[in-house]
Amino acid sequence: MKPQVAFFDFACCEGCQLQIANLEEDIVGLVNVVDVVEFREVLTGTAEKYDVSFIEGSITRPEDEERLKDIRKRSKLLVAYGSCATSGGVNKLKNLNPSLENVQKTVYGKDWNMPHLRTAATKAVDEVVKVDAYIPGCPVNRKEVVEVVKSLVLGHVPALPEYPVCVECKFRENVCLFQKGQVCLGLVTRAGCNAICPSNNSPCEGCRGVMPNPNKNAMHEVLKENNLTVKQIFDMFTMFSADPEVKG
Amino acid sequence: MSDKSMHIHVHHVTRVEGHGNIDVVVDNDVIKKIEWQVPEAPRFFEAMVVGRDYMDLAPITSRICGICSIGHTFASLKATEAAMGITLSEQDTRLREILLHGETLQSHVLHAGYLAVPDYFRVNSVVPLVGTHKEAVLLIIKLHRLANELCDIIGGRTTHPIRTTVGGWTMLPTEKELVTLKKRYEEAVEDLKAVAGVVLSVAGKIPNFTRETEYISLTSPSEYAFYDGMIKSSDVKAPIPVSNYRTVVNEYVNPQSTAKWTKFNRESYAASALARYNNNYAQLSPLSKTVASMFGLGAAACHNPYMNTVAQVVESVYAVERTIANIDWILDKGLKYVKPDIKVKAGKGASAVEVPRGILFHEYEYDKNGKCLMANCVIPTNQNHGNIQKDFEKLVPEFKHVGKEELQFMLEMLVRAYDPCISCSTH
Numbered sequence: 248m249k250p251q252v253a254f255f256d257f258a259c260c261e262g263c264q265l266q267i268a269n270l271e272e273d274i275v276g277l278v279n280v281v282d283v284v285e286f287r288e289v290l291t292g293t294a295e296k297y298d299v300s301f302i303e304g305s306i307t308r309p310e311d312e313e314r315l316k317d318i319r320k321r322s323k324l325l326v327a328y329g330s331c332a333t334s335g336g337v338n339k340l341k342n343l344n345p346s347l348e349n350v351q352k353t354v355y356g357k358d359w360n361m362p363h364l365r366t367a368a369t370k371a372v373d374e375v376v377k378v379d380a381y382i383p384g385c386p387v388n389r390k391e392v393v394e395v396v397k398s399l400v401l402g403h404v405p406a407l408p409e410y411p412v413c414v415e416c417k418f419r420e421n422v423c424l425f426q427k428g429q430v431c432l433g434l435v436t437r438a439g440c441n442a443i444c445p446s447n448n449s450p451c452e453g454c455r456g457v458m459p460n461p462n463k464n465a466m467h468e469v470l471k472e473n474n475l476t477v478k479q480i481f482d483m484f485t486m487f488s489a490d491p492e493v494k495g
Numbered sequence: 496m497s498d499k500s501m502h503i504h505v506h507h508v509t510r511v512e513g514h515g516n517i518d519v520v521v522d523n524d525v526i527k528k529i530e531w532q533v534p535e536a537p538r539f540f541e542a543m544v545v546g547r548d549y550m551d552l553a554p555i556t557s558r559i560c561g562i563c564s565i566g567h568t569f570a571s572l573k574a575t576e577a578a579m580g581i582t583l584s585e586q587d588t589r590l591r592e593i594l595l596h597g598e599t600l601q602s603h604v605l606h607a608g609y610l611a612v613p614d615y616f617r618v619n620s621v622v623p624l625v626g627t628h629k630e631a632v633l634l635i636i637k638l639h640r641l642a643n644e645l646c647d648i649i650g651g652r653t654t655h656p657i658r659t660t661v662g663g664w665t666m667l668p669t670e671k672e673l674v675t676l677k678k679r680y681e682e683a684v685e686d687l688k689a690v691a692g693v694v695l696s697v698a699g700k701i702p703n704f705t706r707e708t709e710y711i712s713l714t715s716p717s718e719y720a721f722y723d724g725m726i727k728s729s730d731v732k733a734p735i736p737v738s739n740y741r742t743v744v745n746e747y748v749n750p751q752s753t754a755k756w757t758k759f760n761r762e763s764y765a766a767s768a769l770a771r772y773n774n775n776y777a778q779l780s781p782l783s784k785t786v787a788s789m790f791g792l793g794a795a796a797c798h799n800p801y802m803n804t805v806a807q808v809v810e811s812v813y814a815v816e817r818t819i820a821n822i823d824w825i826l827d828k829g830l831k832y833v834k835p836d837i838k839v840k841a842g843k844g845a846s847a848v849e850v851p852r853g854i855l856f857h858e859y860e861y862d863k864n865g866k867c868l869m870a871n872c873v874i875p876t877n878q879n880h881g882n883i884q885k886d887f888e889k890l891v892p893e894f895k896h897v898g899k900e901e902l903q904f905m906l907e908m909l910v911r912a913y914d915p916c917i918s919c920s921t922h
């Protein structure tokens with residue numbers, strides 16, 4: 248029997264789900280190897296148990312924690328899908344504000360305290376339940392998604408690249424943005440996106456999270472040349488993961 | 496329960512972006528409750544961006560919505576540019592319009608083809624149609640792919656564009672890429688006509704329901720407005736400057752929704768492809784008008800909200816033709832890269848862009864170092880929630896005789912016709 252796969256979304260932009268539709272003709276191939284039993288955005292229907300659940304988005308309310316725990320109970324494997332799920336993504340910018348009340352008042356003004364508007368600090372999926380595999384990226388890289396699904400179907404836990412975006416960037420023969428006077432987080436960010444931002448002449452913002460052992464990184468020289476410390480560059484990791492931590 | 500009593504409770508409507516519920520209670524033929532509820536978790540974007548550098552605003556607010564990330568990016572960049580008095584060359588503006596219409600086509604095809612049309616065939620998703628209507632599905636995939644490839648080539652990525660930046664672009668496509676795109680777009684016109692034909696063949700399934708409302712969109716003297724213009728309401732004669740958008744949207748909090756509601760001259764208004772169609776029909780291209788006429792649409796305003804899907808098909812044709820014209824203009828002048836020239840200064844600025852689901856506003860205030868002090872974003876779907884509620888309130892009494900199952904189907908189909916972006920509306 249084909250593995251039963253489901254997609255669930257929590258607080259996020261749903262851009263990572265959209266990458267499934269963006270597989271275009273490849274969707275047909277995907278549907279041949281897995282049975283998509285629940286995917287609210289594209290089909291009507293539900294199921295009781297799942298072989299693999301993909302969780303998109305971050306967790307911001309107690310009731311969402313409960314919903315996630317329930318999905319976990321009914322799933323053999325659970326994948327954190329996209330940066331919102333793997334690290335909290337942009338949604339964790341909320342946590343940088345020392346006062347949740349201020350956050351709520353900024354958006355809802357005098358109505359901030361209405362019961363249906365309550366919120367909590369943003370959490371990544373693995374701050375609530377056990378995660379078996381991670382697919383980082385904001386949005387996820389479609390090729391990587393296909394690879395991960397393939398290995399899961401074959402019963403392997405997929406491995407993520409353990410080197411920085413710089414390696415992919417050099418491979419694409421880009422001129423380093425540091426040479427153009429810009430700061431780029433590709434130095435310490437986990438590869439896997441084929442250095443898509445620097446290749447479009449835009450600095451890496453670190454959406455895929457920190458690579459393992461960034462201090463052993465051969466690119467360390469570039470930091471020295473630019474009078475930057477690893478800590479300083481970590482402090483720049485606020486757009487996509489307010490508290491950088493290696494995942495996966 | 497007798498057949499004069501029913502309880503319709505749809506928890507998380509499917510085939511829409513984000514989470515919405517329908518709750519209808521009829522007790523012995525008396526309507527007790529009709530609610531369109533939005534329980535989506537707020538992410539608090541307007542608070543997240545306070546204190547951020549002006550260059551971060553577009554990449555962060557792009558993440559309000561995966562489906563219209565390009566529209567959010569442009570609304571954001573335009574608001575920042577308005578606040579700091581930054582202008583773009585005509586070439587760079589036209590390139591933005593090309594990318595914006597890549598998204599118009601991508602999103603409209605996704606909605607009409609993958610999400611709405613299964614309703615007309617009474618199937619649960621597009622998947623069964625691969626078996627029964629393979630050719631049509633393949634055409635839809637082909638168009639969707641083409642629109643996405645345009646976004647890749649111009650924006651650097653299909654979702655959350657990379658090359659878009661304050662004052663212009665970080666990088667341009669090559670002329671060769673533009674020539675190839677144009678050729679493929681010319682070929683796509685026939686495919687679009689074929690898809691319109693498929694939609695037409697099942698258009699008899701579109702419910703016969705009308706409710707006149709206020710239609711709000713951009714309008715421009717020079718074109719069928721998407722990238723720029725002034726605000727037009729079907730209830731007001733003179734266009735309204737975008738800087739006065741707060742007098743139009745009048746956002747307020749409603750206990751049944753985490754997304755704010757809006758109202759202008761009536762209890763609710765519509766912002767959608769249909770609103771644009773009703774306000775700016777005269778400026779559509781001849782071919783898009785022909786496609787509209789296939790569905791019985793003309794210059795007269797259409798008050799059937801289900802027809803929004805048809806308006807999207809019409810606009811898809813327009814988006815393709817407008818893109819071809821823009822590419823011609825750019826190739827004719829010769830493509831030149833000019834690095835954005837930015838002088839950071841304090842200021843406040845508002846912008847509006849027509850995104851697939853309707854008019855989108857961003858407004859920011861910056862200090863002299865370009866640090867964001869205030870942000871406000873008003874999303875098409877948050878402007879539509881009140882209107883969906885009002886449609887429900889007219890539809891339920893008119894159609895409750897059709898029975899629970901059929902009525903529930905009509906309500907879900909109505910929500911889908913708005914193509915709501917619910918997580919975006921709450922943001």
Ligand code: SF4
Pocket residue numbers: 259260261262263264303304329330331332336337384385386387558561
């Ligand atoms: S990771 Fe990025 S693209 Fe994916 S859902 Fe979150 S915000 Fe959207």
Ligand code: SF4
Pocket residue numbers: 412413414416417421422423424425431432433434442445451
């Ligand atoms: S620092 Fe950035 S631009 Fe430079 S090589 Fe690394 S990824 Fe590329």
Ligand code: SF4
Pocket residue numbers: 384385412433436437440441442443444445450451452453454455456
């Ligand atoms: S280059 Fe950096 S910001 Fe861009 S996709 Fe890759 S990891 Fe994310």
